[in-house]
Amino acid sequence: MNEKTMRKSRWQAVIFLLIIIVLTYLSSAITQFNFIDGMATIPEAVGWIFSNLMITQESLGKLPKILEKLNETILMSIAATTLAAVVSLFLGLFGSKTTKINNFLSVFARFIASVSRNIPVVAWSLILLLSFGQNSVTGFLALFVGTVGFLTRAFIESIDEASQSAVEALKATGATYFQIVSKAVIPQCLPQMISWILFMIETNIRNATLVGILTATGIGYTFDVYYKTLNYNAVALVTFCIVIAVLIVDFISNYIRRVIL
Numbered sequence: 723m724n725e726k727t728m729r730k731s732r733w734q735a736v737i738f739l740l741i742i743i744v745l746t747y748l749s750s751a752i753t754q755f756n757f758i759d760g761m762a763t764i765p766e767a768v769g770w771i772f773s774n775l776m777i778t779q780e781s782l783g784k785l786p787k788i789l790e791k792l793n794e795t796i797l798m799s800i801a802a803t804t805l806a807a808v809v810s811l812f813l814g815l816f817g818s819k820t821t822k823i824n825n826f827l828s829v830f831a832r833f834i835a836s837v838s839r840n841i842p843v844v845a846w847s848l849i850l851l852l853s854f855g856q857n858s859v860t861g862f863l864a865l866f867v868g869t870v871g872f873l874t875r876a877f878i879e880s881i882d883e884a885s886q887s888a889v890e891a892l893k894a895t896g897a898t899y900f901q902i903v904s905k906a907v908i909p910q911c912l913p914q915m916i917s918w919i920l921f922m923i924e925t926n927i928r929n930a931t932l933v934g935i936l937t938a939t940g941i942g943y944t945f946d947v948y949y950k951t952l953n954y955n956a957v958a959l960v961t962f963c964i965v966i967a968v969l970i971v972d973f974i975s976n977y978i979r980r981v982i983l
Contacts, residue, residue, distance in 0.1 A: 821907055
């Protein structure tokens with residue numbers, strides 16, 4: 723790298739840093755956020771956490787109920803993800819340039835993915851809450867709709883990146899659309915698709931906690947009840963159980979990814 727190129731890179735870095743500083747300052751000024759006051763409250767906040775969010779013997783008595791609700795949340799997240807994966811597979815095939823049937827279905831699949839993905843799961847929960855009320859169906863559908871959008875987009879990109887040689891070879895032999903998809907496309911994309919599904923299971927377990935607060939289901943509802951009744955010891959236990967569950971699921975999914983990729 724010559725001196726002129728290095729000088730240009732340094733100037734680009736300086737300009738980028740200045741832009742970040744200006745944007746940060748403007749954001750703080752507009753929102754009236756005082757960074758110094760915010761930092762000053764950290765020691766007090768940490769002290770409150772250590773003095774209130776402690777797991778006690780009394781809170782451990784609630785562990786069976788907490789684990790039951792946590793199990794319900796995990797199973798709901800897995801069910802919503804796997805069902806959404808099936809729907810997303812068809813939408814991905816319709817939306818991909820490699821396997822699209824016609825332009826209408828391709829545009830329709832991409833539109834569904836865009837709408838579902840760009841509306842947060844929390845917003846979907848509130849929208850569905852008006853129709854279905856506070857129950858597990860609302861939580862399931864909110865996770866399902868959000869997952870369909872994300873996985874459809876991921877599947878479309880995975881299929882688009884698949885090698886065209888096998889597809890063209892099967893087309894040349896007069897293979898049907900189903901044969902091309904099952905013999906040439908899916909085998910190439912399956913490892914990536916499984917990886918995306920595992921990622922969404924992890925994400926949905928975390929999202930299900932917040933969704934449960936809104937829909938009064940699962941571990942989120944349990945957390946909300948203990949929090950509103952100021953039972954912070956039980957809140958600490960619920961939080962600890964959620965963190966451990968997410969770490970276990972993350973470890974398992976990472977192991978599976980290493981095996982299949």
